[in-house]
Amino acid sequence: MSEPHIETPEELDRANERPVDEPAPSGSAPESRPTPEAAGDVLLEMDDVTLRFGGVVALDGVSFALRKGEIFGLIGPNGAGKTTCFNAMTGVYRPTSGAIRFQGQSIVGKKKHEITRSGIGRTFQNVRLFPEMTALENVMVGADAHFKTSVLGALFRLPRFWREEREGREKSLELLRFVGIEHRAGEVSRNLSYGEQRRLEIARALATNPTLLCLDEPAAGFNPAEKEDLLNLIRKIRDTGVTVLLIEHDMRLVMGVTDRIVVLEFGKKIAEGTPAEVRENPAVIAAYLGVPTDAA
Template identity: 70%
Template sequence: MPELTKDDRSAQAGPAGRPLLSMESVTLRFGGVVALNEVSFDIREGEILGLIGPNGAGKTTAFNALTGVYQPTSGRVVFDGQPLGKRKRYQINRLGIARTFQNIRLFGNMTARENVLVGADSHHRSGVLNSLFRLPLHRRETREGLQLADELLEMMDLGHRGDDLARNLSYGEQRRLEIARALATRPKLLCLDEPAAGFNPVEKQRLMDLIRRVRDLGNTVLLIEHDMRLVMGVTDRIVVLEFGKKIAEGAPEQIRNDPAVIAAYLGVDDDQLSEEDEHL
């Protein structure tokens, strides 16, 4: 298992800016409810893409569609040139997509280091016999997994908490531990679902720095987040959903000034915005 270094990550990367994941006209229905309506967008290799929208816009549904939780009713998701189709979630993870969740999902009775090792284990090739007889492959993978876990804990400023039970970590530390565990799977695409929920301003700034650090190591990041200051400050591009449809896509400054986005968040329509603009 290679060490988590910028040079190693860069060497694995393909052409800069190529589409790493594409949602192609994805529609997802739950009975008579259309949660996603022909949504299309690309996530480019090496970028931080924000996925935003009002409550009920379809953000988490899109997130779940591209990570294998839901199967699209129509359309498809293509990752690194491969249609995801009906692959299982663990198969999608092995292809290189890792995620965190809105609600923290750690193993509370395991140490921080052991939680990260769970992620590292997803790529281990040694089976029961290797483990039982402690054969060379098992010993090597165990050693490399421990090294990677300690590197990731240091990266998340959790190096001093490696032996502590996950349930005894602070809320912010648990959030960072979830990111460390996801990174231990060695993803090409890291999907973060509202990672700043419950954070104070200092913790949010720390998270922004951390997300940039993850990207600088060669990872691509998809971010769902309600905090607009964080989204505008850390993303390269933003996709906006409303009522299951994509209404805007572009750089943060474009999105900030897009009338359709302003209307979606303020609850006014484009005609009202135009009338207000005339009076300014």
């Protein structure tokens, strides 16, 4: 099997500037989680976060909070700062100022793998798979995030290595079944259809055992039936106890699946509320139509 190309953070950041695609559900659920004891408890907080690149302000004093067990939408026109917000949460960028707290603990300055281990998983606008690895192997890469085998243990194939390898394989097959592509487990990922690749990426993110799953443009390029399947899959994920943060341009999907929504424009938060409240907000209408607020 040829060595997969692992992209640099710079390549990854550039790739995040355009969208991708996603899946349909089926099969049994991933590792079961208890229902949040206090539904509505704050899981993640963005507190007055500003991010500058030279003279460009990508995020400008953004604040909002995600509650445990909800599906939360982050929307806005192109260039509004949505993916930048994801990147700040997941350690790709460090905020210029402000605080980001996950389960009450600051995650500003933590490395990406530390944030993943703390319980935040994500997908990307562009499919980020290892093309020469099988679907099963790709998901097992995600499961590796919590393995405790040392380098020497892996080198000498000690008992813990074999136990974790077996558990990782079983968990990965379960997740492939959950997203509906278990029958493609042995196929190299570059041979999968676009929608299957998006399902595979979600399965790999779930393999990191997240408390919060961030989905970046999962429905781009999908037809109406595929979007309906995606909507059902997002609900299934939430039903396992995973909180979902969703960036999406398809307003019908967003309004149909989210509990609350934050709207960004030019790096600033311009609205927050339920789907019904956001739909009727003049500032949101103006941002999407490109007209002055009073005209909207």
